[in-house]
Amino acid sequence: MLQTQGLTASYGQFKALFGIDIRVDAGECVAIIGANGAGKTTLMRAIAGVLRNAPEMILHRGEPIGDMAADRVMRRGIAMVPEGRRLFPSLTVEENLLIGGQVRRAAGPWDLAAVHRLFPILKERRSNPATALSGGQQQMVAIGRALMSNPEVLLCDEISLGLAPVVIRDIYAALPAIRATGAAVVLVEQDIARALAVADRVYCLMEGRVTLEGRPRELTREAIHAAYFGALA
Amino acid sequence: MIWVNTVVQGLMLGGLYALFATGLSLVFGIMRLVNLAHGDLIVFAAFAILVIVEVLGLDPFVSALLAAPLLFAAGWALQRLVLNRVLGRDILPPLLVTFGLSVALQNGMLEVFSADSRRIRSGALESASVALGPVTLGMLPLLTFASAVAAIFLLNRIFYATALGRAFRATSDDPVTASLMGINPRSVFAIATGLAMVTVTLAALYLGMRANFDPSIGPARLIYAFEAVIIGGLGSLWGTLAGGIIIGLAQTAGAAVNPEWQILAGHLAFLVVLLVRPRGLFPRAFD
């Protein structure tokens, strides 16, 4: 349903991605793992349309979308939880959620009440400025905000970054409920064990290339280690 | 009791300056765009109203109502075709483009409308006044002030109680993340500039009814408007009203001492406020 073919990306002179081929099927949970600087976030930004590419490098439902701006990509049903959460500081918690579904709201289970059921604390703190919340609560807002459009694909970039383990567990506890609604989820995650535990399939990136692909139970520790850190001499 | 009169007159003048500044504040707040052509756009709108009044023989208020959608479209197109292309981290390109626009607009109007002073005639309203206790107030200044308050109130409602206002604030915070919400920042900016042009129409109506105007007076109005915006603080519309009132009060007070000091006193008030509060009276907590 969502597919990249030979996707490249660069920041000025610096090339960050060298021909990435990945595939996400409907309803699937795909994890993208890799060390810092492997190109995971760049890949997410390219798919979401923040970075522009040649049209055919990204296909959605068979149509080329690589050259679309982020707002058009989002209106096709590909929503993103960006790295660092990026909540709008001028908006309250509730407004941050509402704005996620303001331009596109496909038919689906997610609305303000459903997000509040998923993360009850957000109802309690609905009128607070979004940036007054704790890191974990802010992450819940960012996820809820992306869900409000009832996306077909949810791109989650490093949702556990900088959070305490107990908070990460709470956030990941929401994943089954999200998947139950039929959305495909792409998780960028540095924590290999967590990624393997929740994903249907895994891609490992190193230095801008896919070094490993497979279902979690088919992958050996050694193979993952080699793909993640590079072959050790 | 003279000082009461001075204060009230200053307040009324401040209303006019706030009205000049509202559109500027809107655009500055949402996209950090310093529009040096704002004063000339007010004069342009005044000519547009004047033409409608004279050609169709309509009442100035009705004419302004007709002019408003046209000017909204002009602002929208200006943003889409020109200003969106130069917005970015560097403030110089938009500054220079709007400056070029100011020069072009001023001289274009000079060719079309000549350098003659004009006025939008409003009949009996021109000389109407009301007595409020010890002070007598002109009906037009009073209407100006009321319009400024009403315009700012309405814009605030749009900002804080509508989906459009939410998009304005979100885009102002972070255009990239706003685009991840399906919002096209360029369209949002175009709507904001269109809306600013509607407030410009309102400002132009009172500018044209209260005093003579000609194509060259834009920049002088612009500087007061900027002072009001900066005193108020980036993005705060009520702050802009407060800023306009401070400039208005300072000018009337200065003029009461010595008529030659009117303008100087306004500028000095601006400098003093900035000295004490470099980010204005009501700045946002973040930028």
Place this chain on the structure above:
Amino acid sequence: MGARVTVATRAGRAAGIAALALLALGLALPAFAGRAMIQDLFFILTMLTLAQFWNLLAGYGGLVSVGQQAFVGIGAYAMFAGVILAGWDPVPAILLGGLAGLALAVPAAWFAFRLQGAYFAIATWVLAEVTRLSVAQWKALGGGTGTSLPREATSDMAFVAAIGRLFSVREAAARDILAYWLALALAAATVGGIYALLRTRHGLALAAVRDNTEAAKAVGVDAVRLKWLVYLIAAFGTGLAGALVYVQKARISPDAAFSVTDWTAYVIFIVVIGGIGTIEGPILGVLVFFALQSAFADYGSWYLMALGLIGIAIMLFAPRGLWGLIADRTGLHLFPVRRRLETGHATTRGD
């Protein structure tokens, strides 16, 4: 294989020789040029000086000022004060203009440097207005209506009689020649001085601050001191230029001497059309500006309207100006300031 860091280019050396030749030609010009040409060149040279200083501020220092008319005006008025109130000769009184520019720049910078970006730009404009309105209160120099240099001050001006004898011209023409020579000297010193400044470590630091203030601070560049340096230099030079312009005009009023159009708007156009952030840009810009003005100024406001539209078009389609277009096509740098690593056998075009 020896490697060294160099800023020299072949075009740069050729340009240096050409500049010296031009300067010699410029000095000798009054011997065979008419008075109208001398006046035109005076205009070009003073505008070039103003443009170079604005470019130093905005293009190199990142300080977008729309209030440089404050320094033109205060410089001109200081010169008038020296002549009328203290009985100085106008030529040495030009120095007073530079000093007055400096004196105004200290409080102005102290105030304006607290502000960023657009706020800074607007504040410089307001400060210029405050200066204009204050000077308009100076009754001894004509208040709001202005005044003229006394007849005896202009006729007894230093060197004028000697120049008149040298070229056998009348006093008024001799005065124009003197003003022209002074403008030539000021413009040459400005271009040479700014070029020299940019080639020092200050120049390198300026580029660093302009590109990224925070990063520059992190590597030990004192951004605030650099801004002060640039602002004070520009104020001094702009004050001198203002005084010189009004020695030639011999008649002053606050509205003219503090005109935002004449001393800032046109100057910005010159820099933008030519190419901001280069020394070549303002030179090219002033020539284009002068050519446009002599060809089309008769069309009055149509001309100014076209000028505004040209400015917009340049910003939209060639934001680095005409010189930017030329440099991109040819790789030419007449005033090379970039450091390049030159290796023993390297033949690559490093810039």
